Amino acid sequence: AQSVTQPDIHITVSEGASLELRCNYSYGATPYLFWYVQSPGQGLQLLLKYFSGDTLVQGIKGFEAEFKRSQSSFNLRKPSVHWSDAAEYFCAVAPSGNNRKLIWGLGTSLAVNP
Amino acid sequence: EAGVVQSPRYKIIEKKQPVAFWCNPISGHNTLYWYLQNLGQGPELLIRYENEEAVDDSQLPKDRFSAERLKGVDSTLKIQPAELGDSAVYLCASSERGDTTEAFFGQGTRLTVV
Numbered sequence: 001a002q003s004v005t006q007p008d009i010h011i012t013v014s015e016g017a018s019l020e021l022r023c024n025y026s027y028g029a030t031p032y033l034f035w036y037v038q039s040p041g042q043g044l045q046l047l048l049k050y051f052s053g054d055t056l057v058q059g060i061k062g063f064e065a066e067f068k069r070s071q072s073s074f075n076l077r078k079p080s081v082h083w084s085d086a087a088e089y090f091c092a093v094a095p096s097g098n099n100r101k102l103i104w105g106l107g108t109s110l111a112v113n114p
Numbered sequence: 115e116a117g118v119v120q121s122p123r124y125k126i127i128e129k130k131q132p133v134a135f136w137c138n139p140i141s142g143h144n145t146l147y148w149y150l151q152n153l154g155q156g157p158e159l160l161i162r163y164e165n166e167e168a169v170d171d172s173q174l175p176k177d178r179f180s181a182e183r184l185k186g187v188d189s190t191l192k193i194q195p196a197e198l199g200d201s202a203v204y205l206c207a208s209s210e211r212g213d214t215t216e217a218f219f220g221q222g223t224r225l226t227v228v
Contacts, residue, residue, distance in 0.1 A: 004156075034216070043118070043205060043219035044157070090156050101170070102217070104156030 002027045004093050006105035013081050014113045021076040021108050023091030031093040033074040034102070035065055038088045047089075050074065061085070086112045116140070118220035120206050126226045132194035135223045139187070139208030146183060147217060148191050149205040157205055163189065164211070196227045 003026045013019055025031060032051050036044040048059025055067040065076045074091060091105040119138040127133050139146050144165050149157035160179065162170040165186035174181065178197070183189040193200055203224050207217040 036219075041221070043221045044207075045219070046216045049216060092156075101162075102157075102159070104158075106156050107154070 002031075002093070002095070002103050004091055004103050004105040006089075006091055006108050008108045009106070010109045010111070012111040012113060015083050016080050019076075019078045019081045019085070019110070021089050021091075021110070023074045023076065023105060025072050025074065025091075025093045025103075027072075027093060027095065029095070030067075030069060031095055033065075033067060034092040034094075035059065035063070035074070035076045036090045036092060037061075038090065038107075040087070044090065047076070081110075081112055083112045083114060086110055118206055118208050118218050120204075120220035120223055122223055123221065124224050124226075126228060127196055129198055129227050130195040132192065133196050133225060134193075135191045135204050135206075135225075137189045137191070137206030137220060139189075139206070140218055142210065143208035143218075144186070144211040145209045145217075146189050147205075147207040147209075148181060148189070149207065151203045151205055151222070153202075160191070193225075196225075198227050201225055201227045 146163040203222040
């Protein structure tokens with residue numbers, strides 16, 4: 001069955017430090033890949049997505065993610081974290097050609113120390 | 115442009131009572147989703163509409179949950195009767211028709227059943 005794994009339930013980083021949030025998926029073909037962010041009391045906002053082409057994807061708020069087919073991974077990165085980045089981050093995948101049927105990871109909670 | 119609008123933001127009801135949530139998607143978006151999100155979990159799809167047709171309601175507990183999108187625009191999700199385990203955040207999202215479009219989420223309705 002298709003699944004999405006976010007191995008880190010909670011991560012704490014210092015402001016200004018680099019960040020990498022991991023996401024692995026289980027799916028036969030290359031799916032559509034997404035990262036969403038959810039701030040407390042807010043809805044989910046799309047950070048970036050990968051459908052095809054360049055495997056390094058740039059998103060909003062200075063985030064980027066790299067698709068690695070050999071590792072079935074789509075890790076999210078940011079070179080310098082800001083206190084406002086503290087939030088819950090969700091990785092989601094969808095079968096190619098049917099991006100509306102999203103499968104979600106359990107999320108990674110990010111805390112940022114001043 | 116207004117985003118996805120949900121109401122109410124918060125709702126507290128006693129068990130066995132009915133409750134309804136309302137969602138107005140982004141204008142022109144044909145696809146509408148209702149998700150359930152438990153604390154510390156990723157969203158779980160309840161139902162997806164393409165215009166007024168429910169094309170995926172396999173995860174909707176039909177004994178107590180119902181949804182409608184009569185004119186293919188706004189939608190209502192109802193629970194009757196509510197149970198303690200229904201306490202969660204109910205998220206609505208919408209997207210344009212097509213395979214490569216992102217879903218935009220509302221802020222959600224936090225339901226507490228006491």
